[in-house]
Amino acid sequence: MLFTLQVTFINMVTQKPFSFLLSILTILLSILHVTSDSPLLQNFLTCLPNHSKSSKPVHEAIYTPSNSSFISILHMHTHNGRFSYSDAPKPLAIVTALHESHVQATILCAKTNGIQIRIRSGGHDSEGLSYLSDVPFVVLDMFPLSSIDVDIENESAWVEAGATTGQVYYQIAKKSNIHAFPAGVCTTLGAGGHISGGGYGNLMRKYGISVDNVIDAKIVDVNGNILDRKSMGEDLFWAIRGGGGASFGVILSWKIKLVSVTPKVTVFKVKRTIEEGAIDLVYKWQLIAPKLPEDIFLRLLHKVVNGTQKGNTNKTVQVTFIALFLGNTEKLLTLVNKQFPELGLKQSDCSEIPWVNSTLYWYNYPIGTPIEALLNVPKEAVSSSFKIMSDYVKKPIPKDAIKSMFQLLIQYDGHMKMEWNPYGGKMHEISSSETPFPHRAGNLFLLQYMTNWGEVGVEANNHYLNISRSFYEFMTPFVSKTPREAFFNYRDIALGGNSPSNVTSIDIAKSYGSKYFNGNFERLVRVKSKVDPENFFRYEQSIPSLSH
The missing domain is CATH 3.30.43.10 (Uridine Diphospho-n-acetylenolpyruvylglucosamine Reductase, domain 2)
Incomplete structure (x- = not known):
């Protein structure tokens, strides 16, 4: 809840006693x-x-x-x-x-x-x-506005802001088995926010991220006008593709460019624990994953599991190597076993399925699940809680650091997991200023930390938020610096935020803006100052206007 969020954020920044802040915020919310x-x-x-x-x-x-x-x-x-x-x-x-x-x-x-x-x-x-x-x-x-109009002849589609990624994938597949769209693995993400924040997924090494494949948009501005790319101008069109639409107006819809995929793709999930050599494999992955051909995306998922060896009841870390390959099994086996023989990939590990079915596989549905599952949208609040943080890695993390990292994950008793997403390919070809999303060449991989818990209440929230922050601090020597970069779609209030949210400080905005957008932050501020000079569209981490 926001009450807990504000207490945690302010307590972290000011280091004042929790009880004092609790009282102040209680009064504030009452007023x-x-x-x-x-x-x-x-x-x-x-x-x-x-x-x-x-x-x-x-x-x-x-x-x-x-x-x-x-x-x-x-x-x-x-x-x-x-x-x-x-x-x-x-x-x-x-x-x-x-x-x-x-x-x-x-x-x-x-x-x-x-x-x-x-x-x-x-x-x-x-x-x-x-x-x-x-x-x-x-x-x-915006969820009721969810129409999707796919035009295969022109290899494009208009997608309303309330449509989910799963619905987009489904509607494309209904028209073609050789077209796709580069977006998130989660199939319930709303197109409005996901795309405007950048939108990445397992096609990014081949085609870039979502905003690299947007060719038009419709937005309602601060004066209630509906604008398309031509009427909004190139500056605003640039800003909403990765700078977060909610700082500039309300996204109504996107016109997306469809990309080509093979009629069938190959997927696999190979799991290795510490005892099975995971530390050496993770280290080697850093050296080869960003350099593999752009047709393959090989993600790592790190999580704590029970010991796998007979008689071992201790916890261990299991690393899952998850792949999408635009090609057949034979080509994939040749490629992986040449570049990464230590993984020991076998034909029995691989499955050839249509691209649309691979979106379900990547979201942990079993193979054979009907594609109508992509239309599923949760109707109730999620009971479990989580905290997400992110980093960009530019140099391989040493083996001893990986070992210490795994020890910390075990210490946290399974409440934290990590995803490592490789760069290379198209991501290294696009300029860092092409869109507000700046994280391009020079990165080996994007790192996501997720801390999960089921307990309820302020005390539990603060305990697990502290765990998340502690691990983030441990990772400091191994990730990007000045600024320590972060992915905007993985919102993190700990990077800075305006509170109360109706008062905007340009200095506070720089604290998070430089991490999300690097050198593109200043251009975003200029666009904001032009299209919303009174700073109506604002929230804790919005782009500020120079006049407010």
């Missing part, structure tokens, strides 16, 4: 509490019909705390348990946009009444910033 019959809310609700089409009644899209389904709608796309507890701050209202005019009306009426808006497409913001705030706010839910 900011606005009831469902308040004049502020009523003025907002009265305003909405004046700015939306009468043929698309906006009242059908509005949920307030007085609605019996308010909480279920709020939690339908809440994917992190630490933000779904009963005392988490609630919006004044939720507008589940059924038409683009509902988006326009929400922006204009929120701006007129001094209400902050939080924009949610899939709800996967790992810090909950798309549906929580510390000032009076409304949630603009």
Whole structure:
């Protein structure tokens, strides 16, 4: 929940006693509490019909705390348990946009009444910033706007912001078995936020990330205008492809470029524990994975499991080598066994399946699962909690450091896991300033840390957040420096954030902006200052306007 998030963030930055901060924030949230019959809310609700089409009644899209389904709608796309507890701050209202005019009306009426808006497409913001705030706010839910229009002849598709990655993959596959789109492994990510933050997946070494394959977009700006690439101009089009759309307006849809894949691809998952030589294999992976042909993507997943050797009840670390190859098994075996013979890849480890089925395989569905599973979207809040952090690695991590890393994972008793995602290929060919996403040549791999827990409450949250921060600090010598880079899609409030979120400090913004965007941050600020000079679209880690 945001209450816990703010306490943790401020406590980390100021190092003041937790109890004092708890009291201050309790008072603050009490002051900011606005009831469902308040004049502020009523003025907002009265305003909405004046700015939306009468043929698309906006009242059908509005949920307030007085609605019996308010909480279920709020939690339908809440994917992190630490933000779904009963005392988490609630919006004044939720507008589940059924038409683009509902988006326009929400922006204009929120701006007129001094209400902050939080924009949610899939709800996967790992810090909950798309549906929580510390000032009076409304949630603009984009999930009903989820149409997908695939044009195979022109190898493109228009995708609305509320569509999920799984739905995109499914609709492409319905039209073609040799086309795909480079986006996330998770199949419930909303297109609006995922793509605007960069969007990476297992096709990135072949075709780059999602924003490298966007050719047009529609956005509602601060004045309620609907703009496409031509009318918004190249600066704004540049900014929303990796700089986060929510700082500049509300993304309605993307026009994406489809890419070519083989009729069948080859996948495998090979697992090795410490006792089976995982440390040596992980070290070797760093040397070869970024240099492999761009048709192969070989990810590492590190997690703690029970000992695998007979009579060994101790914990160990198991590393899973997960691959996608645009080609057949014979070619893959020849390639891997030449470049990485230590892995011991066998034909029986490999499966040839259509690309669309590989998206299910990578999301841990068993082979043979009907592709209709890609249409599944969670309808209830997730009960477990997590914290995500990220790093970029530019030099191989030494074996002794890998050993120490594994020891720490075991010490944390399975509550933390890591994913290592190789670079190379197309990622090294695209300029770091081509889009706001700057993490290109010079990186060996992207590293994701995820800490998971099931316990509830502030004490449990702080305990596991401290674990996450401790591991992150341990990794400092082995990752990028000045700045220590981070991936924007893996939102991390510990990198800095404005609190309260309706007051923006350019210095605080630089603290997170330089890590997410490197040298592109200043251009993002210039674009923001031009298109939203009053800084209406703001949140804890938004791009600031120079005038505010």
